[in-house]
Amino acid sequence: MAKQSSGKYEKILQAAIEVISEKGLDKASISEIVKKAGTAQGTFYLYFSSKNALISAIAENLLDLTLDRIKGKTDGTEDFWTVLDILVDETFHITRLHKDIIVLCYSGLAIDHSMEKWEAIYQPYYSWLEDVINTAIEQNVVISGIHVRWTARTIINVVENAAERFYIGCEQDVDLEVYKKEIFSFLKRSLQK
Structure with missing residues (x-):
């Protein structure tokens, strides 16, 4: 394609x-x-x-939009915690705006049975966050000795899952800002030096 x-x-x-x-x-x-x-x-x-081939293209488009919004808001100058906060905020924002498309993408994953394709779509997002984490380790902001590749994937997956549970799974038993703050605090406690 x-x-x-x-x-x-x-x-x-x-x-x-x-x-x-x-x-x-x-x-x-x-x-x-x-x-x-x-x-x-x-x-x-x-x-x-x-x-059916549209599904992966739609997912890629949505991830490109997400990453572009995050990069646009971070401008490459913020500290790691600001970047993480923006990542949480923008993921929730995009999920709210495009929850129907996200559900569609998940249904396409079930149809296509191709995790390799999805991993390839996510690769630019993962790589960007890996670079951000490596910089934070070099700046002595994030604990060293972590597996950066795995950590980047975990952060993205945890934040996306939380946003999807809130908007798609309708787990809105707490205020949105409280929910996002809790996700951010969980990640910060896990990574902070």
């Missing part, structure tokens, strides 16, 4: 997100998606092998 600069890929992807969000994956048709995108059906197949 090659992304092209023509914008057709993005148009099809955004149309797919809208149509699938409205109708669900099973009821959405490729013809509806390309009609909404203003492209020919053959163009769809230049980028996607099937309707």
Whole structure:
């Protein structure tokens, strides 16, 4: 699946997100998606092998959006704890805005049975956080001796899981800010030097 600069890929992807969000994956048709995108059906197949192939592209798009928002807010100048706080905030924000898409992505994971594909989609996010953690270790802010690769994945998974439980699982028995603060405090206690 090659992304092209023509914008057709993005148009099809955004149309797919809208149509699938409205109708669900099973009821959405490729013809509806390309009609909404203003492209020919053959163009769809230049980028996607099937309707199910959209799922990983949608997930990748959502992760790119998340990482771009986090990087945009951190601007590379904040300390580790500020970056972690922004990561928690933005993950909750994106999850609230796109909870239907997240559920769709999970259903696609069940259809596709391809953890390798999902790991590849997450790789830029993991790598970015690994670099942030390594810098924090060098600055003597985070405990040394941790497995940075595993820690980065765990942080992302814990924060995403908490946000999904809050918005998708409707576990809203506490105030949102209290919930986010508790996640942040848990991670800080685990990592603080």
